[in-house]
Amino acid sequence: MHLANSNLNTKAFRDVKIQPHWLVIEGEEPAAFEEQQNFVSSFHELELNLKKRKEPLEFFEEAWKAKPKLEACLVRTKVIHPLSAEEQQLFKEIMEIMVADGDINKKNQAMKILRNDPTIQSLLSRIISFVGNSMKANIAQECLCLLTKILFKIFKKHDLPYAQHRTLNILSKNFQHSKTSPATLVAVIFCFKLFGPEVVEIYLFQHLKKIKDLIGNYKPPEQFIDSPRKHDTTKLGDAIFEALFEYIKSPLMEERTLEYCKQIFGPFGEDIFKRIKSDAKYN
Known part of the structure; x- marks a missing residue:
């Protein structure tokens, strides 16, 4: 993902970290509060700073490291499923409990909500669509094998044939x-x-x-x-x-x-x- 840098007339690339609850709001910016992510310096700024103090080879090495993998960041969606900020916040909290190391009682409570709350269950298809449809999210190409192993364990442990x-x-x-x-x-x-x-x-x-x-x-x-x-x-x-x-x-x-x-x-x-x-x- 990138944001236009109007001052330099270039593009400043953003260091993007996909959050679990983003997967339920295809094509829309999350309404749930997020901490501000840091920006990777644009190549114009990188060039100005590095050329003053480094050899050309070192400049290109650092420029390459700073260059994001665009194929892993571009997310194109055709269907939008708007959710309220309250629904996003609830799902965000549940996902954080599920993946975090901590109180086993909280994890059990989160699992109970995922099983019984129809609002949460309705989000499952959107998550699966994100994982499976590489035409909408190119990052699935790199993450699919890992996500498959996670889904395999979930389906077998909790008996979810459908x-x-x-x-x-x-x-x-x-x-x-x-x-x-x-x-x-x-x-x-x-x-x-x-x-x-x-x-x-x-x-x-x-x-x-x-x-x-x-x-x-x-x-x-x-x-x-x-x-x-x-x-x-x-x-x-x-x-x-x-x-x-x-x-x-x-x-x-x-x-x-x-x-x-x-x-x-x-x-x-x-x-x-x-x-x-x-x-x-x-x-």
Whole structure:
């Protein structure tokens, strides 16, 4: 996010820290009171100050550090759900209690409110939409894996099947948007894999053709190695095959024939069958 600096005719970048209760007011500035955030110096000011006392190389190093990751800050929303300041303040306090280390009694009380207060329950869909819809919030690309682990623990601990279905369904819709980045799709596949083979079958299999179109002629390696030098299509290919290989190890894999693999894995059927034969050869 940035604010216009009219005096210097440049842009001063703001150090933004996303607060949990911001997620319930898509497209509007929170009405609940917030402490003033500090501003990162604009590049014009940075240049004037650093050139007086530093070598050129040091200037560029510090300028790069000060440059924000814009793709992690831009938030675009199309639908606005206005909430009163009172609702925002209530949700803010509950979220702070839930995530803070402190009195267990307060945490239990906050959980009781989240379970029983219909006003609070109505906010759940907005939070899930924020997490899952990378078209509205690009920061979801970087946070989705971490948020997935948190949601997984919440859904399993408190037995929330309907909330889980809604979340996974929203995440699944990322495959329907042509502008969704490969990084987001990798995170979504990671999510489905984390939730288990049944989720992979229900929410991922329906998008296998779209994924195949994206990764083209990619072929799975014998061993997956994570590397920052990988291209986006390679990361996406690794992610989908890792998820499918986990599925074939589960009891849901009824047969291991070529025909069956083509039937359930579609365009990935032949590659999956080759892996099955390869594993059988070495085991």
